[in-house]
Amino acid sequence: MKPIRVVQWGLGALGRSMVRLMLEKQGLQVVGAIESRKGFAGKDLGKVVEWSDALNIQVKDTHKGLLKKSDVDVVVHATTSFTREVIDEIETIVEAGIDCITLSEEMAFPEVNEPDLSKQIDALARRYGVTVLGAGFNPGFILDSQIIMLSACCHRVEKIEAERKINLAALGENYFRPIGIGLNPQGFQTGINQGTIMRHLGFKESAFMLSHAIGLEIDSVQENLEPIIASSDKVIGKTSLKSGTVTGCRHSASGMKGETEIIKLSHFYYLDPTDVKGEICDLLKIIGHPNITTKIEPEILSNSGAVAVAVNMIPILTKATPGLKRVFDLPIPSCLMGETAYIRRS
Numbered sequence: 001m002k003p004i005r006v007v008q009w010g011l012g013a014l015g016r017s018m019v020r021l022m023l024e025k026q027g028l029q030v031v032g033a034i035e036s037r038k039g040f041a042g043k044d045l046g047k048v049v050e051w052s053d054a055l056n057i058q059v060k061d062t063h064k065g066l067l068k069k070s071d072v073d074v075v076v077h078a079t080t081s082f083t084r085e086v087i088d089e090i091e092t093i094v095e096a097g098i099d100c101i102t103l104s105e106e107m108a109f110p111e112v113n114e115p116d117l118s119k120q121i122d123a124l125a126r127r128y129g130v131t132v133l134g135a136g137f138n139p140g141f142i143l144d145s146q147i148i149m150l151s152a153c154c155h156r157v158e159k160i161e162a163e164r165k166i167n168l169a170a171l172g173e174n175y176f177r178p179i180g181i182g183l184n185p186q187g188f189q190t191g192i193n194q195g196t197i198m199r200h201l202g203f204k205e206s207a208f209m210l211s212h213a214i215g216l217e218i219d220s221v222q223e224n225l226e227p228i229i230a231s232s233d234k235v236i237g238k239t240s241l242k243s244g245t246v247t248g249c250r251h252s253a254s255g256m257k258g259e260t261e262i263i264k265l266s267h268f269y270y271l272d273p274t275d276v277k278g279e280i281c282d283l284l285k286i287i288g289h290p291n292i293t294t295k296i297e298p299e300i301l302s303n304s305g306a307v308a309v310a311v312n313m314i315p316i317l318t319k320a321t322p323g324l325k326r327v328f329d330l331p332i333p334s335c336l337m338g339e340t341a342y343i344r345r346s
Helices: 013-022 084-096 113-126 143-151 173-179 184-195 203-214 304-311 314-320
Strands: 003-007 027-035 074-077 097-102 131-134 158-165 220-229 234-236 239-241 246-257 260-268 282-289 292-296 321-325
Touching: 003 013, 003 314, 013 027, 027 084, 027 321, 074 282, 074 314, 084 097, 084 113, 084 131, 097 314, 113 321, 131 314, 143 158, 143 203, 143 246, 143 282, 173 246, 184 246, 203 246, 203 260, 203 314, 220 260, 239 282, 304 314
Parallel strands: 003 027, 003 074, 074 097, 097 131, 131 321, 158 260
Antiparallel strands: 158 282, 220 246, 234 239, 246 260, 282 292
């Protein structure tokens, strides 16, 4: 089997994890890496990603001279979250005649926030005969494409409800402050008003992907963010929390058709599971005929899921028709465990 040659653009936590995963796959060959931040250029990629051996691949701080169609089949792109901020990088890859998978959250369904740029990318990709895909875990899998696949069992769908309960401790303390951990309720509301409280990027994309793929015809998405308050003093790891302060938050989004809620997506970010009602899991519900409920215990970690989905989509991308794709436009991916996993009949 001829390996698919991949350049990794972006060596943050996700980028480094994707390189390590690609190095494990017999059908993928990492041939280059780009990272514009200081301190990376010139280093061996194996050292940067903490691989066991040197890879004899020097990290570059620019794409120039690296993106050659004769040497590269796919670029896996992981730099920032917003379509408008990655458009120049995506266009550079496309104009080199190379397929691209990007983990930019907005690129999962860029029509939502950037319809004009979406059309621009699609037209350019068709012109150069390449495929561009926004992929990842959330958006890109757990709250959208997995539900879309389940809906194939239904005669009709009336409503979709899905929620994730996410352990903040597993993400690390860098996430505590942006979520508002330790604030009082007034400080939390001030943070929302000032935009300093972090919201999940991707709810709109997931809701509209569900609506578009199934034909639910939502016309707006309304989001809400509310704190989870500690009922007693507690110590979680190195973090001390007082009763009455924020120990997590619930971020929800409602996909509306007129005044009717058709889609309800929720995240519960928690430090102490006793502060969260119900089971700790990913819970997906389709209300219709028949009703379908599926539960994943424990919840799938977002970063690990995003890395896997992006890497496992690579062989599917290389066989897709040109243009800007959504994950539900393409065949079902699978874990790349052997040669047959790389084969899809078109």
